[in-house]
Amino acid sequence: MDTANLTAFLAVAKSGSFSQAADMLHLTQPAVSKRIATLEHQLGARLFDRIGRHISLTEAGRALLPRAGQVLQTLEDTRRALSNLSSKVEGRLVLGTSHHIGLHRLPPVLRQFTSRYPDVALDIRFLDSEVAYDQVLHGEIELAVITLAPTLDEPIVARHIWDDPLDFVVSPEHPLADYGSVTLSELGRFPAVFPGPSTFTHRVVSRLFQREEVVPQISMTTNYLETIKMMVSIGLAWSVLPRTMVDEQVTPLTVANGDISRQLGCIWHSGRTLSNAGRAMVEMLQTDG
Missing domain, CATH: 3.40.190.290 (D-Maltodextrin-Binding Protein; domain 2)
Structure with missing residues (x-):
């Protein structure tokens, strides 16, 4: 599972908007939509309901939300711990x-x-x-x-x-x-x-x-x-x-x-x-x- 897709998911969930998530991530809106679609395909579940301009998390999306943050945080902590093996600041x-x-x-x-x-x-x-x-x-x-x-x-x-x-x-x-x-x-x-x-x-x-x-x-x-x-x-x-x-x-x-x-x-x-x-x-x- 690509961490970039999880990052896009969290950005959309936080902002409630694909366009705002794109601005946050310095991407185009189609690029964010593609990442969400890829993640939904990988998980076999729809993550967002889209009704007009309103976006809300599905039940699967709500279940993924805390886990996605934990996964990214664990990876970041691991990267930081390995980097800390060097004494360089x-x-x-x-x-x-x-x-x-x-x-x-x-x-x-x-x-x-x-x-x-x-x-x-x-x-x-x-x-x-x-x-x-x-x-x-x-x-x-x-x-x-x-x-x-x-x-x-x-x-x-x-x-x-x-x-x-x-x-x-x-x-x-x-x-x-x-x-x-x-x-x-x-x-x-x-x-x-x-x-x-x-x-x-x-x-x-x-x-x-x-x-x-x-x-x-x-x-x-x-x-x-x-x-x-x-x-x-x-x-x-x-x-x-x-x-x-x-x-x-x-x-x-x-x-x-x-x-x-x-x-x-x-x-x-x-x-x-x-x-x-x-x-x-x-x-x-x-x-x-």
Whole structure:
């Protein structure tokens, strides 16, 4: 069974579209259709139902889906393990990271890494931390440098690299800006803009308010920290931002019982053999972080 056919099957199953799968694989749509047809012939079963433009997995397709991913992952792990027999650090390293970490934390590490290991082709993917976590979990990327989840379970392995203090912030013109110190209850009387509810940062901040039995007035949410900073700076709401982002556009507040921080680090799948490049990246992050 040709692994290229399995790859095409997974791409169509994930995207729900032959044309989108073709774009993902840098192939023509007829080439993808041919690979699916060949796979269906080899298995003696139809894998997709095609009703107009709508595509859905058949029962056989649903049965194949997890097995196809396992087969490709096993082959990739085998290739990586054999490659690791050589001490050379080379090949392709797929690294996921959040925009914030990619802009504020990673550049010095990546600069040193590319200088020390010029034979490694870095494939850096900018993703929300939660999306990167999910892609590591499903074997789509080898490593991710992200905001760590408050709780981490097997099969994810994590290494804490940086503490990332968070500051409560308002615009310089906000009524709270002139307070010497505020309480969480006082914050709760004013509108807030929070990171999206699915984000690890939202969970960290929410736990602080739950502990103090305060319900914040969340008027809006967004996953983008730069957008949060903009909305705070124009006086729409208060929020929390990484200390590295605080400048003259916003005013940090002193909040009683409000010390809060998140952890940044790298994660990988415990069942996946890290490449030499992946191991070198983890080592460099731990050394230089």
